[in-house]
Amino acid sequence: MNFYPxxxxxxxxxxxxxxxxxxxxxxxxxxxxxxxxxxxxxxLFFILIFPLINIFxxxxxxxxxxxxxxxxxxxxxxxxxxxxxxxxxFFDQNLNSFFSQKFSIFLIPSLHFDILLGIDGISLLFILxxxxxxxxxxxxxxxxxxxxxxxxxxxxxxxxxVLAAFSVLDLFxxxxxxxxxxxxxYFIVLIWGSRERKVRASYLISIYTLFGxxxxxxxxxxxxxxxxxxxxxxxxxxxxxxxxxxxLWLCFFIAFSAKIPIFPLHIWLxxxxxxxxxxGSVLLAVLLLKLGTYGILRFCLPLFPYGTLSHSCWVxxxxxxxxxxxxxIAIRQIDLKKIIAYSSVGHMNVVLLGxxxxxxxxxxxxxxxxxxxxxVSGALFFCVGSFYKRYKVxxxxxxxxxxxxxxxxxxxxxIFSLANISFPxxxxxxxxxxxxxxxxxxxxxxxxxxxxxxxxxxxxxLWSYNRIxxxxxxxxxxKKNLDLDxxxxxxxxxxxxFLILMGIFPNTFFDYLQLNCSWIIEYAKLRSL
Numbered sequence: 001m002n003f004y005p006x007x008x009x010x011x012x013x014x015x016x017x018x019x020x021x022x023x024x025x026x027x028x029x030x031x032x033x034x035x036x037x038x039x040x041x042x043x044l045f046f047i048l049i050f051p052l053i054n055i056f057x058x059x060x061x062x063x064x065x066x067x068x069x070x071x072x073x074x075x076x077x078x079x080x081x082x083x084x085x086x087x088x089x090f091f092d093q094n095l096n097s098f099f100s101q102k103f104s105i106f107l108i109p110s111l112h113f114d115i116l117l118g119i120d121g122i123s124l125l126f127i128l129x130x131x132x133x134x135x136x137x138x139x140x141x142x143x144x145x146x147x148x149x150x151x152x153x154x155x156x157x158x159x160x161x162v163l164a165a166f167s168v169l170d171l172f173x174x175x176x177x178x179x180x181x182x183x184x185x186y187f188i189v190l191i192w193g194s195r196e197r198k199v200r201a202s203y204l205i206s207i208y209t210l211f212g213x214x215x216x217x218x219x220x221x222x223x224x225x226x227x228x229x230x231x232x233x234x235x236x237x238x239x240x241x242x243x244x245x246x247x248l249w250l251c252f253f254i255a256f257s258a259k260i261p262i263f264p265l266h267i268w269l270x271x272x273x274x275x276x277x278x279x280g281s282v283l284l285a286v287l288l289l290k291l292g293t294y295g296i297l298r299f300c301l302p303l304f305p306y307g308t309l310s311h312s313c314w315v316x317x318x319x320x321x322x323x324x325x326x327x328x329i330a331i332r333q334i335d336l337k338k339i340i341a342y343s344s345v346g347h348m349n350v351v352l353l354g355x356x357x358x359x360x361x362x363x364x365x366x367x368x369x370x371x372x373x374x375x376v377s378g379a380l381f382f383c384v385g386s387f388y389k390r391y392k393v394x395x396x397x398x399x400x401x402x403x404x405x406x407x408x409x410x411x412x413x414x415i416f417s418l419a420n421i422s423f424p425x426x427x428x429x430x431x432x433x434x435x436x437x438x439x440x441x442x443x444x445x446x447x448x449x450x451x452x453x454x455x456x457x458x459x460x461x462l463w464s465y466n467r468i469x470x471x472x473x474x475x476x477x478x479k480k481n482l483d484l485d486x487x488x489x490x491x492x493x494x495x496x497x498f499l500i501l502m503g504i505f506p507n508t509f510f511d512y513l514q515l516n517c518s519w520i521i522e523y524a525k526l527r528s529l
Contacts, residue, residue: 043087044119044167047127050080051160058152066148070141073152077135080159084131091124091512099169099233115173116231117164121512122298122367126166126290129374132498133286134159136491137279140382151192154184155279162287166294171220171230174295175213181288182209185280192277194388201275204268212258212265219251235303239527242306249307252300253315259292260348263322273341274394278385281337285344285377290370293348297355297363297520305358305524312356319356320449322349327456331463334396336384339460340377343420346453347373347428353450354435358524362438363517364510369431371509372419372502376428379416379495383409386488387468396467403469408483410469412492417465419499421457427502 054076061069099118119127134155141151161180168174182205190202224230227238240248258265269289273281301308323346330342347369354366386409388394402410419426422433432454439447484492502509 043083044117047080047083047087048117048160048163048167050076050083051156051163054156055153055160058149058156062149066143069149069152070138070143073138073156074135076156077131077138077159080131081128081135084128087119088124088128091119091121114170115176116169116233117167117173118169119167120516121514122294122516123166125367125371125509125512126294127163129290129371130159130162130166130287132494133282133374133378136378136382136494137282140279140385140487140491147191151188151279154188155283158184158188158283158287162291165291169232171223171232171235171299173230174299175216175220178216178291178295179209179213181291182206185283185288188280188283189272189276192280193275194277195275197271198275201268201271205272208258208261208265208268212255215251216255219248223248232299232303236523240304245304245307246310247307249300249304249311252304253296253311256292256295256300257318259295260289260352261292261345262318262349262352263325263345266322266326266345269345270338270341273337273381274335278381278388281340281381281384282378285340285381286374289344289348290374293351293355293366293370296352297367301355301358301524302520302527305527308356308358308524312358315356316353316443316446319349319352320446322346323450323453327453327460331456331460333460336387336394336396336464337381339464340380340384340420343457343461344373344377346457347377347432350432350435350450350453353439353446357439357442358521359438359442360514360518360521362435363521364513365431365434365438367513367517368502368506368509369428369435372427372431372499375495375498375502376416376419376426379412379492379499380420382488382491382495383413383416386484396464399468401470406483409488412484412496414465414469415496415499417461419503421461422454425500425503427499427506430503430506 054073057076058069058073061072064072099120138152138155141148158181161177161184165174165177165181168177186202186205189198189205193201220230223235227235229235258268261269269284272284276284326342326345326349330339330346333339333342351366351369351373354362354369384394387399390406391398402413415426419428422428422431436447436450439450
């Protein structure tokens with residue numbers, strides 16, 4: 001039986017109800033902020049619950065046209081961005097308690113089992129990154145997309161789980177949300193992937209993620225049996241035996257290394273990127289890879305600092321192998337998505353080098369580079385999506401002469417490609433420069449080997465761009481459409497703005513990281529003695 005109010009739905013469909021949706025959205029957002037402020041409602045709680053409300057709304061509106069659903073989803077995701085900015089504007093980075101907006105969710109009240117959530121300067125920046133890219137992904141979706149309301153629902157599920165993972169202050173809660181992110185990305189690749197190998201790609205994502213998660217789950221259960229809690233704040237007060245720290249750190253690291261990913265657990269990533277739709281590739285690179293490095297800096301460093309020091313040598317070796325190997329493999333690729341995927345592995349392992357050294361400047365640079373990589377890789381995958389929309393292929397051998405046919409798209413792709421090789425003035429330059437400068441004081445050999453990522457990156461990036469923009473003109477592949485449409489221009493301009501902002505004014509972001517990074521490193525060093 002259909003419980004929808006069909007008469008009301010038909011009335012809304014027949015009227016031009018969303019003609020002034022921007023004005024309605026603005027009034028709604030301002031009213032919502034005033035109401036939340038007046039009622040003194042925890043803003044983080046509302047940000048986390050809002051994607052679930054959106055899921056319910058989209059499901060109830062599934063009989064609407066795709067265009068109407070798209071506008072509803074877009075306005076809802078814009079609301080989350082505005083709420084996140086409001087949270088950022090009134091966030092005090094000098095808090096003595098380090099975590100603000102804290103609240104608990106009681107799962108089993110009789111056992112006093114609850115999940116604590118809260119934010120600091122680090123998680124706040126990742127919340128902003130998450131909400132920005134969910135909005136851009138929804139905005140980029142064409143109305144003719146098959147199963148339109150379903151992909152919107154999966155995007156909101158992913159948004160909710162990632163936001164919760166960046167906010168949770170409980171190991172078991174983090175495990176739940178960490179695993180929940182697998183569900184929407186699995187179905188996005190499986191249902192909306194472009195080729196038959198999408199089944200294999202979905203399978204690889206599941207296997208590698210679940211393989212690492214087994215170690216995390218049993219480690220969390222062990223901790224709960226030993227100390228009776230998985231609360232992050234309480235665990236920080238417990239001094240673990242050094243031998244236990246080494247084993248516990250290793251189990252957590254295996255789970256996170258499959259997400260980063262580190263050689264040899266990187267095999268799933270290129271396959272997933274190639275088979276995923278554009279938004280799937282964007283979200284994999286921007287959000288899911290960050291969960292791995294975020295887990296290491298949030299949990300491994302302060303909880304098990306002796307384990308970090310004990311394992312740092314072979315972790316550095318694995319990270320360097322990952323950087324060099326994936327950089328050399330990327331040179332041999334002709335599929336644009338694979339090139340960017342292998343490039344992402346290299347950049348994320350440079351981030352790992354910055355995290356593992358237990359240095360404040362390195363940690364700040366690593367987090368900044370995580371944010372920068374999200375912007376750059378997301379922009380590059382959107383560019384590949386634009387190429388695919390016009391040519392229906394991603395192989396470099398079919399591209400050529402884009403500067404003549406699509407000059408604006410070619411210029412955007414050039415800027416994002418330069419950012420990918422850490423060109424001065426871009427955000428990537430700041431992040432990698434700070435990391436390498438900090439590593440120079442520890443081991444110059446590591447700096448030299450890590451710099452290979454920048455050299456080889458310039459080789460495959462500039463070669464790819466030269467082939468696309470200035471190669472032989474492929475008249476038989478040319479599609480007679482506009483250079484960039486309104487949606488593409490809007491997305492690229494937003495990402496370009498943040499790319500330049502982070503490159504020219506990095507202190508705007510470092511100010512939110514200084515106190516928390518100093519606390520993590522000082523606390524880790526104190527407990528490792």
